[in-house]
Amino acid sequence: xxxxxxxxxxxxxxxxxxxxxxxxxxxxxxxxxxxxxxxxxxxxxxxxxxxxxxxxxxxxxxxxxxxxxxxxxxxxxxxxxxxxxxxxxxxxxxxxxxxxxxxxxxxxxxxxxxxxxxxxxxxxxxxxxxxxxxxxxxxxxxxxxxxxxxxxxxxxxxxxxxxxxxxxxxxxxxxxxxxxxxxxxxxxxxxxxxxxxxxxxxxxxxxxxxxxxxxxxxxxxxxxxxxxxxxxxxxxxxxxxxxxxxxxxxxxxxxxxxxxxxxxxx
Amino acid sequence: xxxxxxxxxxxxxxxxxxxxxxxxxxxxxxxxxxxxxxxxxxxxxxxxxxxxxxxxxxxxxxxxxxxxxxxxxxxxxxxxxxxxxxxxxxxxxxxxxxxxxxxxxxxxxxxxxxxxxxxxxxxx
Numbered sequence: 001x002x003x004x005x006x007x008x009x010x011x012x013x014x015x016x017x018x019x020x021x022x023x024x025x026x027x028x029x030x031x032x033x034x035x036x037x038x039x040x041x042x043x044x045x046x047x048x049x050x051x052x053x054x055x056x057x058x059x060x061x062x063x064x065x066x067x068x069x070x071x072x073x074x075x076x077x078x079x080x081x082x083x084x085x086x087x088x089x090x091x092x093x094x095x096x097x098x099x100x101x102x103x104x105x106x107x108x109x110x111x112x113x114x115x116x117x118x119x120x121x122x123x124x125x126x127x128x129x130x131x132x133x134x135x136x137x138x139x140x141x142x143x144x145x146x147x148x149x150x151x152x153x154x155x156x157x158x159x160x161x162x163x164x165x166x167x168x169x170x171x172x173x174x175x176x177x178x179x180x181x182x183x184x185x186x187x188x189x190x191x192x193x194x195x196x197x198x199x200x201x202x203x204x205x206x207x208x209x210x211x212x213x214x215x216x217x218x219x220x221x222x223x224x225x226x227x228x229x230x231x232x233x234x235x236x237x238x239x240x241x242x243x244x245x246x247x248x249x250x251x252x253x254x255x256x257x258x259x260x261x262x263x264x265x266x
Numbered sequence: 267x268x269x270x271x272x273x274x275x276x277x278x279x280x281x282x283x284x285x286x287x288x289x290x291x292x293x294x295x296x297x298x299x300x301x302x303x304x305x306x307x308x309x310x311x312x313x314x315x316x317x318x319x320x321x322x323x324x325x326x327x328x329x330x331x332x333x334x335x336x337x338x339x340x341x342x343x344x345x346x347x348x349x350x351x352x353x354x355x356x357x358x359x360x361x362x363x364x365x366x367x368x369x370x371x372x373x374x375x376x377x378x379x380x381x382x383x384x385x386x387x388x389x390x
Contacts, residue, residue, distance in 0.1 A: 024345075025319070025323075027342055027343060027344075027345075028296060028319075028344075028345045029319070030342070031295070031297075031342060031344045031345070032295060032296045032297035035295065035297045035298075036297045036300075036301075039297070039301065057297070057300055057313070057318075058296075058297070058318075058319075060317070064317075064319055064320060067319075067320035068319055068320055068323060071320060071323050072323070150343070153334070153335040153343070154334070154335075230335070233343075234343065237342050241342075
């Protein structure tokens with residue numbers, strides 16, 4: 001990777017983007033540079049020629065930096081950088097412990113109470129299944145992080161889908177239950193036993209909504225934490241990739257490349 | 267006329283078509299897309315000089331392709347791109363547009379060849 005450090009440092013310096021976005025672009029470019037270098041070497045090119053051709057294909061002109069910068073500019077840059085910075089260094093796991101875990105426990109407790117007290121509706125069963133998958137996913141992710149593993153981006157879409165699905169199912173359970181209750185009331189004045197039954201139904205459907213909302217919030221928070229952890233890993237990858245550059249990578253050096261200052265958002 | 271020709275950004279649209287066609291079958295890394303396009307076109311369409319990433323990232327932002335990280339347990343993550351359902355629909359549309367362009371050009375190309383033949387015959 002050393003052979004591409006100067007070029008990647010130049011890109012890092014010129015890409016005026018949030019740390020995580022810039023890191024993702026640099027990691028992608030670095031992987032493609034190495035792969036293309038290997039491709040050209042296998043085809044008989046010298047090291048210099050292979051590196052030159054890989055750089056030409058991947059980095060091209062300085063126009064690519066400008067176009068990428070324009071494409072990824074976001075108005076929430078300051079917010080995302082500050083939140084991301086605060087959540088690094090294990091704070092994200094603390095957030096999972098004090099934010100996500102209590103919400104999931106409360107959702108489980110409410111769901112268990114509903115199942116004990118009332119017959120569950122099909123929507124409630126689906127909601128509980130969604131909740132179990134979501135909890136399994138979050139536990140697997142956290143266990144992986146605690147073992148020192150990397151956040152796996154393949155979980156992100158699933159987490160987002162489940163986080164959106166859970167509250168939607170909660171609302172659906174409440175709407176269907178409300179419709180059934182109102183229909184029963186519309187038939188005539190219910191006797192005392194029916195009133196108790198209807199009240200229990202409303203309580204069950206309200207609990208389903210609560211479970212859905214708790215699962216949704218917990219899932220979204222987990223997604224945010226894992227996404228941030230993934231971005232932090234990319235930033236670390238880039239920092240490791242670009243640090244201790246060769247001697248020629250100095251201010252005003254042969255290539256006119258200025259090294260990244262430690263602490264500056266890279 | 268269903269499609270009328272708009273010459274603005276012709277090169278960009280060609281690159282967009284080539285990239286979408288490449289990721290249609292299987293997810294590919296950026297460099298694989300570039301190499302495949304060059305190989306299939308025998309070097310006629312060199313994908314470089316800053317064209318690939320801006321197009322890939324724009325298509326990803328527009329939801330026409332999805333970028334996935336390869337998630338290795340160790341080492342650096344690598345990104346792959348795959349066509350989304352929206353991208354598949356869009357690709358069908360633009361392929362239709364290119365076929366219309368091809369059909370619209372055909373009479374001119376054929377007429378040109380015929381005229382060349384007449385000129386050569388007359389000269390002989």
